[in-house]
Amino acid sequence: MNFNNVNDDAFRPLPGLSNPHLQTMLPRLVRRRISLMPHWQRLTLPDSDFVDLAWSEDPAQARHKPRVVLFHGLEGSVHSPYAHGLLQAFQARGWLGVVMHFRGCSGEPNRLARIYHSGETEDASYLLQWLRDEWGHVPTAAVGVSLGGNMLAFLMGQQQERCLLDAGVVISAPLMLEPCSVKLEQGFSRVYQRYLLGLLKQNAARKLHAWPGTLPVDLPALKAMKKLREFDDAITARAHGFRDASDYYQRCSALPLLPGVAKPLLIIHAADDPFMTAAVIPPPAMLPATVEYQLTRHGGHVGFVGGTLLKPQMWLEQRVPQWLSTWLDK
Template sequence: MKSVRRTRGTPPPDAFEAAPGLRNPHLQTVVGRIVRRRPEPRYDRVRLDTDDGDFIDLDLWRGPEDPAGTCLLLHGLEGSARSGYMVTTSEALAAAGIQAVALNFRSCSGEPNRLPRAYHSGQTDDIERALAWVGERYPGVPRAAVGFSLGGNALLNLLGRDRSDRGLRAAAVISVPYDLAASAAALDRGPSRLYGRRFLRSLRAKAREKAARFPDAVAPGAASARTLREFDDLLTAPLHGFRDAADYYERCSSGQFVGSVTIPALLLHSRDDPLAPAASIPVDMIRRQPNLSLQLTERGGHLGFLGRGSGTGPRGWLEQTIAEYISAALSAARTASNAEGAQVVL
């Protein structure tokens, strides 16, 4: 069986082959998290005030002084700019001459936010604010974005809901839960319950902190929720304007929006993903879009993709796949822009 299946679009790099001893999806998922850890990422922090009186924190990689492009990185559930995959991808992008800017979703930057609201899989206003800042900070430099898991779902919401490119020339999303209800169900049963429990420990701790500061905004039972769906019912949904978890999942699942994305985009997913079932990927919809390139590997777990002979960290298969795709797409965008400028001069 082939190790990768993809649709049309900018060709991705070499097909993925799991490293020896790491063919199990749970090993890929867990070991991937371990080997990508970095003690002290080379970030500089910028804080942006939001229109509602809160803030978001951006972490800028200390990369090239004159970047050929910029790339906004969006982390997954209960991650941050310091998550291993965010750091190693920032390193790989910097090596390709691209300035990486990592957005910490609200409550994830290491400092409690000023308001009760946090973040969720369909929230896009903070992403838009971050993209606007990047455009102002690096005028005339082509922009891209990369979203991991929940961050990828939010990015597809942003790009697909109203078919706008948001000033981006390319995007990549990895291990996206295209069907949020299916992903929540996967995290509540079988071996994947271990991941669900890990997420819940962090989420419940934040719920306790929010309940102490904003007792009128947080349901008392949120801090003792037994499943992710129950947590979304008690906190995520009411805090962000949804009727319940089912309403939240239905309105924010990116599978319904991906076919409306208009820019070149790489969609990377493993068939054995234990957190975001590959069965929820709208493959037929994606295949109809020439700008979308679906790279569907047989193995790789969730945000794992530890390949044979590809090293780890910024030299890993996942990081190089992302960096090469984004670099090629931004280079094509610069060429097209230069050609348009030359026609205008003539």
């Protein structure tokens, strides 16, 4: 990625550990165990399927608090280091946090012939309306990470003034899906592709065992897949009405929708993100006044570990609440 408009003062990596791959993997060492005890709730969707919610505390006792919804990345969950780390940071600020697990990502396969993808905003939209109806109208923000970040930016650009959020933050999002797909097939980034594809295949296999016929492939075809694009061609695209992976990537990339974002939005990228290319960096002229773009020189993919070896600091857990406080601490 290029270094135009990089903010060198925004994030300082842990000394000696600025390598993007180290930054990408460090949170799994720093945030190995989840110390928060989530309050779980299952939300039934209009089509009779479900998503599972992991709250920072029982919402019945915290309905008066400002809310922050977190949309995780590909095959993520509340157990992802960034997810439970941010939930704890929100709780420390006196906010109520909740992770919405995309269909099939909470450990139990979803029932219908669909999964989730980078442009699937129906479940998130339903959740935001349900939160207001069920728990009342309080200041509400959302944070989207990686795939969940593209989805959140897509939703905010799609809904414009109708969006029920007061503000949003998008972190390490593949805002142009096609170039990011190509990047994951090159060099060391292929290690990440192999890891992510392995998670997707495991999850899809669980779904096929639990609900036969709910995916457009069988187990031998699933096992034969070697690239994320093959998975998106055979499953993501076919299950959701796209012609193929390229059609899905083109129609679900959030960057073209950014001019329509009407609510405050912060987008954070690292210039050394091994999942990204310069194609995800929006031209300044296309951004409305509502969108703030922050490009750091280092940070990797959802890494951003600073501080010292004895006391590492998760920069996102400081930066995100600090930025959101303007709209949540009213």
